[in-house]
Amino acid sequence: MKQLVFATANAHKIAEVNRLLQGLYEVVPMHVLGITEDIPETADTLQGNALLKAQYVHQRLGIDCFAEDTGLEVEVLNGAPGVYSARYAGPHNDAQANMRKLLDALKGCDNRRARFRTVIVLIYKGQTQLFEGIVPGHIAQVPAGTNGFGYDPIFVPQGYDRTFAQMSTAQKNAISHRSKAIARLVDFLKKQP
Ligand code: ITT
Numbered sequence: 476m477k478q479l480v481f482a483t484a485n486a487h488k489i490a491e492v493n494r495l496l497q498g499l500y501e502v503v504p505m506h507v508l509g510i511t512e513d514i515p516e517t518a519d520t521l522q523g524n525a526l527l528k529a530q531y532v533h534q535r536l537g538i539d540c541f542a543e544d545t546g547l548e549v550e551v552l553n554g555a556p557g558v559y560s561a562r563y564a565g566p567h568n569d570a571q572a573n574m575r576k577l578l579d580a581l582k583g584c585d586n587r588r589a590r591f592r593t594v595i596v597l598i599y600k601g602q603t604q605l606f607e608g609i610v611p612g613h614i615a616q617v618p619a620g621t622n623g624f625g626y627d628p629i630f631v632p633q634g635y636d637r638t639f640a641q642m643s644t645a646q647k648n649a650i651s652h653r654s655k656a657i658a659r660l661v662d663f664l665k666k667q668p
Contacts, residue, residue: 477500478502480538481505481541481542482505483543485624491647494645494648505532508536510532514528514532516544522596522605528596529603540597541660543595543653544593545593546591547589547626549577549581551581551587552580563576563577570624577614577626578618589612590609591609591610591630592607593655594607595660599663604663607659608653610632610652610655611633613630620637620639620642621640622647623644623647632650
């Protein structure tokens with residue numbers, strides 16, 4: 476099977492993407508190829524950070540690879556935490572602290588509209604390709620559910636009455652920001668000779 480290197484250190488992302496690409500590509504996480512250090516994410520856009528991660532791995536290994544950056548964009552917060560979602564409550568990517576801070580910021584707020592946005596950068600045969608996936612929804616009043624990761628316990632996708640964390644991986648994957656972006660990546664790859 477064809478291989479694709481995924482420039483991420485996030486085991487949850489690897490598991491989700493593995494399921495999405497099952498039967499099409501073997502996803503090779505960067506750590507398997509010896510890249511275990513943190514790649515600096517110093518850009519101020521999702522696209523910029525995804526590009527930094529993909530370029531880092533491409534420069535090190537010289538093979539086709541992709542990276543993604545995801546942000547939770549809240550309407551009344553003008554799109555925050557957005558590109559800073561991982562570090563919203565501090566430098567340690569602490570999901571509980573991040574969710575607490577967001578729920579505090581929205582206390583008493585009726586407009587809880589939010590969306591997850593994923594940007595994938597693929598470096599394929601030396602060319603850079605971009606793919607985006609968005610899922611609209613809202614921020615719950617309190618966390619619910621134990622599946623998934625990050626902000627999943629407080630994000631309710633539009634048309635549903637439960638959080639991503641109350642869904643199975645298969646249910647989340649059927650509608651998620653990441654799966655939409657991955658579907659576009661797959662469309663592109665299928666068209667390549
Ligand atoms: P990388 O190695 O790929 O950079 P990361 O965990 O640092 O992994 P991001 O920079 O994309 O990932 O972090 C975005 C933040 O949003 C981080 O706090 C994640 O936990 C959270 N996040 C990303 N995807 C999510 C999803 O599908 N559901 C819930 N939270 C998510």
